[in-house]
Amino acid sequence: MENVLNKEIKQIIESCPEVGRILDEYGIGCVPCSVGSCLLKDVVGIHNLDPEKEATLMYRIEKAIYPDRNVAKPVIDPTKKSAPKKITYSPPVKKLVDEHVLIKRLLALIPTIADYIETSMKVDKDLVLRCVDFIRTYADKYHHMKEEDILFKYADEKAEIIQVMYKDHDTGRGYIRQVVEGAEKGNKAQIKQNMLAYQELLTQHIKKEDEILYPWIDRQLSTAQVGEMFRRCNEADASVGEELPKKYEKFIVDLEEKFLQEVTK
């Protein structure tokens, strides 16, 4: 089993698709990953399952790969129910999770906005560019830059999961460039397609960060590093001023007012 633990997950799933299905049952979504070069041992470790769950998962994976091998089944006490793990964050990481909430409020509106653009007589360029401004300034400059310049520096930047996050940020920037190009040309289909692609990408990206990446980084931080990161994030926030988050929160509130009314009309 040792050499399987050190194999890339994509290779394992390709040679034994059952492993992908088992991982999926445990909420470990490696199958659709576009990269897949995480080692199996890292994939399991990063999800921080409780010991009984992890032992059962490893048993099932080993049996799937080596059906003829005599593998000892882990003994599970059926009377001992493990409570679902509550995710807790250190203060600087919690601040980043809270920033996700505002971004998710825009993501929730994107399908309605995309439909509105598609059905309007003329492309509402101002609306599209204001959404782009939120994404580029709040989501990217204010939030993603703190991840890239501060948070990710406390993890192994070569780790697959961090590389996937960088790739997601770049892919998202590409979609937004396409949205702007669509707005300039008045191409509704281009705007809609890329806005929806951005929504899909960021929804999955934020879920991965909130549930897997952030808790994983948090578990590795010492108390002193938490204090240092808290200070660095506060300095980064102070450098843009306290008006910036307030301005974009108001933008989202106004947008919700406009489009929730559209939906209920």
Next chain:
Amino acid sequence: MSGCPGSRTIDFSENTAQEGSETGKRPSQLRQWPIQMHLVSPQAPYFQGKDILLAADCTAFSLGDFHKDYLKGKSIAIACPKLDSDQEIYTEKIKALIDDAKINTLTVMIMQVPCCFGLAQIAKEGAEKATRKIPIKQVVVGLEGNILSEEWI
């Protein structure tokens, strides 16, 4: 069993099943003097920019590896929220540690008994009065020296 859990008599001398190594000597991780909250000064050099452990008096006696696991790398102040007098001074000292000594983090370590939570309350009040904000962690120690919880507050 009745009365205050903080002073109730409990004997766990029969509890010898705990694992641990008796070999090897552990050096003290204490890097300062004094340590009692009334005696320390927030202006002391060993507090400036440091990670601080504010420990209830009983915690160091309860935890087998107090020095190795919690004191190492930190400066310390100790107090008893049940027996110490003039505790408003403690609140002011916490505020001064945050604002003037610009400490990096504050870890408040308390026993599980209800009266001990008063120390966490003092830390919160001091932090609320301060202009700077810092991460504060609360560690609760069980009567038999086990860690019951460890969380950022």
